[in-house]
Amino acid sequence: MNALAGKRVLIVEDEPIVAMMLEDMLLDLGCEVVASACQVDEALNFARTLQFDAAILDVNIHGARSYPVASALEERGLPYIFATGYGSAGIDARLRKTTVLQKPYRQAQIETALEDLLAA
Amino acid sequence: MLQVNEELDRAAPPPGTGMLRPMLEAALDAVVVMRADGTVADWNGVAEATFGWHRDEAIGRLMADLIVPPQHRSAHAEGLRRFTATGRGPVIGRRIEISALHKNGREFPVELSISPIMIGEAQHFIGFLRDISERAQSDQRLRDSEAQFRTMADNSPGLIWMADAGGAIVFVNQRYEEVFGYPVADLHGTGWRRIIHPDDVDAFHQTFLRTVTEQARFRTEMRTVTRSGEVLWLQCDGRPRFEEDGSFAGYVGVNIDITDTKQAQDSLRVTQRRLDAVLNNASVSIFLMDDKQQCIYMNRAAEQLTGFRFEETRGRPLHDVIHHTRPDGSHFPLHECAIDRAFPEKNNTRGEEVFVHRDGHFYPVAFTASPVCDEDANTVGTIIEVQDITERRRAENHQRLLIDELNHRVKNTLSIIQGIARQSFKGAAAWHEAREAFEGRLAALAATYNLLTDQHWDTVSISAVIEDTLRPFRDGTQRFTIEGPDLQIVPKTAVTLALGLNELATNAAKYGALKTDEGQLEVVWRTVATDEGERLRLMWRESGGPHVEQPSRQGFGTRMVERALAIELGGQVRIDFRPEGVVCTVDAPLPRTGA
Numbered sequence: 093m094n095a096l097a098g099k100r101v102l103i104v105e106d107e108p109i110v111a112m113m114l115e116d117m118l119l120d121l122g123c124e125v126v127a128s129a130c131q132v133d134e135a136l137n138f139a140r141t142l143q144f145d146a147a148i149l150d151v152n153i154h155g156a157r158s159y160p161v162a163s164a165l166e167e168r169g170l171p172y173i174f175a176t177g178y179g180s181a182g183i184d185a186r187l188r189k190t191t192v193l194q195k196p197y198r199q200a201q202i203e204t205a206l207e208d209l210l211a212a
Numbered sequence: 213m214l215q216v217n218e219e220l221d222r223a224a225p226p227p228g229t230g231m232l233r234p235m236l237e238a239a240l241d242a243v244v245v246m247r248a249d250g251t252v253a254d255w256n257g258v259a260e261a262t263f264g265w266h267r268d269e270a271i272g273r274l275m276a277d278l279i280v281p282p283q284h285r286s287a288h289a290e291g292l293r294r295f296t297a298t299g300r301g302p303v304i305g306r307r308i309e310i311s312a313l314h315k316n317g318r319e320f321p322v323e324l325s326i327s328p329i330m331i332g333e334a335q336h337f338i339g340f341l342r343d344i345s346e347r348a349q350s351d352q353r354l355r356d357s358e359a360q361f362r363t364m365a366d367n368s369p370g371l372i373w374m375a376d377a378g379g380a381i382v383f384v385n386q387r388y389e390e391v392f393g394y395p396v397a398d399l400h401g402t403g404w405r406r407i408i409h410p411d412d413v414d415a416f417h418q419t420f421l422r423t424v425t426e427q428a429r430f431r432t433e434m435r436t437v438t439r440s441g442e443v444l445w446l447q448c449d450g451r452p453r454f455e456e457d458g459s460f461a462g463y464v465g466v467n468i469d470i471t472d473t474k475q476a477q478d479s480l481r482v483t484q485r486r487l488d489a490v491l492n493n494a495s496v497s498i499f500l501m502d503d504k505q506q507c508i509y510m511n512r513a514a515e516q517l518t519g520f521r522f523e524e525t526r527g528r529p530l531h532d533v534i535h536h537t538r539p540d541g542s543h544f545p546l547h548e549c550a551i552d553r554a555f556p557e558k559n560n561t562r563g564e565e566v567f568v569h570r571d572g573h574f575y576p577v578a579f580t581a582s583p584v585c586d587e588d589a590n591t592v593g594t595i596i597e598v599q600d601i602t603e604r605r606r607a608e609n610h611q612r613l614l615i616d617e618l619n620h621r622v623k624n625t626l627s628i629i630q631g632i633a634r635q636s637f638k639g640a641a642a643w644h645e646a647r648e649a650f651e652g653r654l655a656a657l658a659a660t661y662n663l664l665t666d667q668h669w670d671t672v673s674i675s676a677v678i679e680d681t682l683r684p685f686r687d688g689t690q691r692f693t694i695e696g697p698d699l700q701i702v703p704k705t706a707v708t709l710a711l712g713l714n715e716l717a718t719n720a721a722k723y724g725a726l727k728t729d730e731g732q733l734e735v736v737w738r739t740v741a742t743d744e745g746e747r748l749r750l751m752w753r754e755s756g757g758p759h760v761e762q763p764s765r766q767g768f769g770t771r772m773v774e775r776a777l778a779i780e781l782g783g784q785v786r787i788d789f790r791p792e793g794v795v796c797t798v799d800a801p802l803p804r805t806g807a
Contacts, residue, residue, distance in 0.1 A: 107624060109631035116634060152620065177623035178616055196627040196658050198651050198684075 095207050097122035100144040104128075104135040104161055105175070106153045110195075114148065114175075117199040121206070132156050139164040146209055147172035148193075148202075151183065159184060171209045241340040242322075246275045248335040250292055262322075262343050264315030279341075281313045295328070296335075304328060312341065321348045371446065371467040373404075374453075377460050379424040391469070393439030409435040409443065427452045427460050433470070445474040497598040500584070503591070505529045505552055517577075517600055519570030530596070534567045539574045551581045551596060559583070564601065576601050611668065619665040626654050649718060649768075656681055656714035657707065664703045671700035674709070674803075678735055681710045685717045685726055691756075696737035699748070701803040708780035715769030716752055716787075716796055724794050725754035731793075732756045739802055746802040747783070754793035762789045 101123045105111040111128050118125050126144045129135035132153050139147065139161050147165055149158045151174050158174075165172050173191040174183060183192055191205050232254065236243045242259035246252055255270040263270075263279050270278055276285045295301040303326050312322040323342045328335065365372045366386035374383040384399045392399075392407045399406075405413050412435050423430045430450035437443055450465030491498055491511040497518075500509035507525040515521055518534045525533050531546045538544045546552055550563050561581045566574050577598045584593040633650050637643035659680045663672055675698050686692060701709070713735075717726065725731030737750035754760075763770070770787060773796060778785040783800025 107628060107631075109635070110624070110627045113627075113631035113634045116638075177620035177627070194658065194662060195623045196630045196651070196654050198655055 094122045095210070096203065099123045099146065099206070099210065100126045101206070102126055102129070102135075102138055102142060102144045102147040104130075104138075104147065104153065104158055105150045106130045107150075110150075114202070117202050120199060121203050123206070130154075132158060132160065135161045136164055139170075140168070144170070146170070146206060149174050151176040151178060157184070159187065162187060162190070171212070173205050173209055239340070241342045244270075244275060244279070244339045244341065245329075245331075246337045246339065248292075248296060248337075250274050250276060250289070252278065253331075253336060259341070262314075262341065263312070278315075279312050281311050281319050284311065301326075309344065312343075320345045371469075372465070373450070373467070374462060374464045375424070375450070376462040377424075379421050379462075382462070391438065391444070392436070407436045407438070409437050411435075423450075424463070430463065430465065433474075434467075443471075444469055445471045497600075499530055499596040499598065501530055501594045501596065503593055505531065505546070505594070507533070508593070514598070517575075517598060518567065534569075535565065537568050539566050551579055552594075567598075576605050615665055615668055619661060622661055623658055626658050630654050652684075652714060652718050653711065655684065656710050659683070660707050660710040664706060669703055671702055672706050674699045674701050674706075674737070677701070677706045677710055678713060681713045682717055682733075682735070685721055691725070691730075691732045693732070693734040693736065695735075696750070697739060699737075699739070699803065705780055705803050708777055712773045712777040712785075713752075715772045716794070719769055720754055720757070720794065723758065724760060725757035728757055730756045737798075744801070748781070748798065748800050748802050750798040752794070752796040754795070757793055760789050760791050760794060 099122075101118055103111055103114055103118075103125055105114060105128065108130070111130065115125050115128060126142050127138045129138050130153070135149075135153070135158065147161075147170060149161055149172055151158055162172060162174075173193060174187075175193045175195055175197060176183070177195045183190070191209065193201055193205055232245070236245075236254060236256035239256060239258060242262040243254075243256045244252060244259055245254035251272055252270045252275045255265070255267045257267075259270070260266055265278055276288045280288045291301050291303060295304065303324070305325070305327065307323055307325045309321055310324050311319045312324075313319055321344050323344050324339060326337055326339045329338050330336065365383075368385060368387060371387050371391065372383075372385040373381055373388075376382050380401050381399060381404050384396055384404070386396060388394070388399055388407075389396050394403075394406065397403075402417075405417060408416050416432075416434060419432070420430060429452065430448065432448050434446045434448050435443060436446055446467040447470045448465060448467045450463040453461045453464050455461050492513075494511060495513055497514035497516075498509070498511045499507060499514055502508045506527050507522070507530045508527075510518075510520075510522040510525060518525075520533060529546060531544075531549050531552055535549060535551070536544055549565075550561055551565065560583075562579065564576060564578050566576050568574055578601050579599075580597045582595050583591040584595050586592045630651055633647060637647045660677060663676055663680050675694070675696065678694055682692065682694070720726040720731070720733060725733050732755045734753045734755070735750070736753075737748060740747050740749055774785050774787055777798070778800075781798065781800035781803065783798060785796065785798050785800075788795045788797075
């Protein structure tokens with residue numbers, strides 16, 4: 093039935109209310125949220141150690157870029173998408189092939205993006 | 213008497229003349245000895261050659277019959293008679309020029325001097341005669357040549373003059389009179405001073421006299437004034453002249469009227485000075501290149517911009533001096549350069565490029581390259597205006613950063629509002645729909661902000677606003693028609709339009725044409741010229757969807773469209789819930805594009 097049912101997702105988002113909303117959306121889609129990080133260090137730790145199927149990364153984490161987290165995920169071959177308030181032009185050129193969701197995003201957009209990501 | 217003399221002559225040489233013979237024969241001139249009665253007593257060899265009569269033929273005959281032309285004979289006879297009577301005569305003891313007669317009848321000029329002489333007791337006359345035909349001819353030639361010179365000089369378009377060794381003018385040609393209005397004679401000596409401009413005359417005269425003492429060539433430009441007051445500039449060229457013996461004789465010179473040239477030069481100089489002032493005070497850098505794309509001019513701003521002095525770029529292709537390398541360090545060939553294409557393509561070319569400074573650093577510039585054409589419209593060069601845009605770029609980047617940051621914060625805030633709403637309306641199923649509508653509106657707002665951010669919050673294309681707002685509602689099937697001219701609208705109008713279109717689209721997705729696969733949506737607009745100025749007419753028309761019913765109450769969507777959008781556009785907006793599909797029409801003044 094649902095392609096996303098039971099998929100384990102890591103959230104990296106420094107804004108608690110937005111993180112909570114994203115958790116709700118993922119839960120509504122049948123996913124399991126393995127962890128929600130609001131610091132780059134914490135996110136890096138999770139990215140290297142936890143077991144999950146995909147990650148959703150806010151680009152700007154308290155003024156720092158979450159690119160190191162993206163690199164750690166790439167090393168493990170784990171797929172991820174960016175969510176950002178910057179336009180896609182705000183993403184480092186090297187990472188522009190990554191799917192970028194514009195904030196504010198809707199549940200349907202998360203669903204489509206995750207489905208495409210996991211199908212690839 | 214006559215007979216006695218004849219006898220005497222024929223018998224023997226006259227007494228006393230014997231001692232003269234050797235002298236007669238040694239003389240260079242023709243020598244004729246005549247008795248008082250007018251007969252020839254002796255005749256030397258030169259006389260034989262000069263007059264054609266042999267001595268033997270001549271002696272004893274009347275000299276007048278032999279060598280005096282018939283028209284002068286009576287005067288000759290009269291002179292002889294008068295001398296005999298008075299002892300005086302007009303020709304005695306003087307050198308005169310007179311015509312003589314040759315045996316063959318030819319008359320020719322001779323120089324003659326006659327002296328009375330006593331031989332024994334008898335009065336004689338001795339005449340020395342010299343054929344001066346050649347001298348007379350050369351005198352005539354000289355007169356002819358002088359007349360020729362005058363004719364030539366007086367008819368010359370040049371002003372010809374001659375000065376003596378003291379610097380006094382001894383000749384000016386007729387042309388002076390024509391040009392200056394004074395009789396030629398008035399200009400002789402120092403009379404010429406009257407034609408020199410009063411401010412210049414003393415200095416000029418001194419210079420001339422100094423040159424005369426140096427016997428040097430005299431070349432100068434002189435300001436002259438005609439009798440009627442017209443100022444003429446002359447180019448004067450005088451050369452020293454010398455006699456045959458090498459002594460200095462003065463000057464001969466030619467003056468040419470150069471007033472027109474002078475005036476053209478003056479006006480050119482003024483223009484040049486003005487142009488230099490403009491170019492060198494311009495803040496924009498200006499380069500001029502010839503038809504070989506080589507630099508032939510740079511203004512001061514261009515020197516400051518590039519770090520090169522004009523002398524260093526002169527005659528070189530400008531590209532090779534200031535544009536030879538790309539910022540990535542690779543070689544930039546001339547034929548790929550947009551600036552240089554202005555010449556071959558004969559068009560104005562504008563754009564932005566990165567130049568290399570003399571010290572090696574790169575700097576961004578905006579340029580305009582325009583071809584320079586000659587009278588026949590052939591391109592003969594390129595004029596290039598260049599402006600350093602480093603500061604502008606820096607300001608643009610700064611603005612870009614600020615806008616990006618603002619956009620980021622706005623959208624984070626929208627996300628937070630979305631999160632708050634989601635938390636607030638959690639659980640109750642009835643609120644699910646409201647939350648969806650709310651998130652849709654936030655999304656429409658955010659999409660428009662993205663668009664505006666991309667355009668630096670300047671104006672934005674109405675097509676882009678419509679496309680971006682409707683994008684979430686498109687599902688890949690081709691049932692959208694979005695068509696109209698590409699108008700620019702201000703950010704506030706863009707936001708209101710996006711929110712209005714979002715309401716219409718949400719409604720269509722729930723109840724109208726976008727609910728079914730067969731439904732069609734058409735959004736078309738155009739501008740119309742009316743009495744009140746240009747107006748925007750936009751139409752939203754759904755078709756092929758489910759049967760439409762008039763809603764029982766006016767919701768937010770309808771109010772958003774019919775009121776908020778109408779107020780924002782300052783026009784009328786009307787929604788018709790027609791059974792075959794919703795139609796919304798906008799009729800408003802053309803949206804302002806200024807801020």
